Amino acid sequence: MPSSFIFYTMTYQETLDYLFSRLPMYQRIGAAAYKNDLTNTLALLEHIGNPHRNFLSVHIAGTNGKGSTSHMLAAICQSAGLKTGLYVSPHYKDFRERIKLNGAYISRSTVVSFVEKTRDVIENIQPSFFELCVAMAFDHFAKEKVDVAIVETGLGGRLDSTNVITPLLSVITNISYDHMDLLGNTLPLIAGEKAGIIKPGVPVVIGETHPESAPVFLRKAAETGSDIVFADTNYHVEPLEEGAYRVFFQNKTHYERLAVDAGGPYQQHNIATTLQAAEWLKTILPISDANITDGLANLRAYTRFMGRWQWIGRKPDILCDSAHNEAGIALAFSTINQWMTTGRYQNLHVVCGFVNDKDVQKALTAFPRDATYYIAKANIPRGLDATILLQQAKEAGLKGRAYVSVRSALAAAKRAAETDDLIVVIGSIFVVAEVL
16 A cells, blocks of 8 residues: 555544454464564564664563563562553453553553554554554653563564563563464473573573473573573562462572462462562662562552452452463462362352463363363454363363353353352453453
């Protein structure tokens, strides 16, 4: 389309419709939207003046936990009075969740104006939805003159659209099996893609030590001359009760009781990663120990953190969690199963759904057999058909029924549950999004 084409000014809703319908979007269609190079991202950024060169950043990758870790670090920076940008994906309810400034969503007018000014180049190069979101976020952070931006990768690392920044610090939370169709089917291959965010001379924090991935990270750090530290070799985090942890640093008590406004059995790993990253950032940014404790204690208030281990109902209790692969689901149910064993709840009802590019059979092995399942398709094109998922669940020894929507599945679970039962909504961020 010629660059002289004249566009009319769109409303915010028309702008969203344009983004969702005209641009390839991994969240909706999957691998077809994944671009295996940074050409489009670099072209977009060049068109708008290379904003990614105009702010300090922290870059975060990993299979699980990168969203929680990103929010924790953002909260700590905000507590320190730093003007903090936060870029995460995907979103639950509101597109603007992806781009935050001190916890506030990017404004609708800013989204509209950005798309208006880039429509020529959008039509010319046909970027993916994610590529455009990254450019929008970086443009917003540069214009707002953030002190620091916490930037979460979307998928992988090496070829992720966010991987054009040169950060103060790189963080890789952990490695497990996910997106194997794009990143590789072994842990070393997946680790190699995540290690792609390690930049020359930029330190890197690795959250969890794994015998198959650690050599990959050590080798990459040696190649780039980057200091590297594994958080779990220094920090050990023990849960006390929900939202409170005892933290040890090199086997000595570091925090007798650290409050964190985020639950879930996996958070202890994310907390260790966050504390290790924060310790390094303290050498560059004006962050104190008080900012660390305040930021973590007020995580949701600072950042509008949502969707992870979130309670949305009582009597019966309803818990949502965005775990979506075998490792994350197994960790979530490690705690839930303990609750059931100790009699905290009588019966377990699980509302679940997956997207069609996950290794569902592996994930289903992490679900308990003594629960009732309410299976539904997430309302996106990538959603796995409920009848197919039900058949796979039955083959895995799970019992339940398929429903026409996530909301109808949850309604059925509510009808069946007694006040002392537990309902869990899990399996995909997109399933959770429909009930928040």
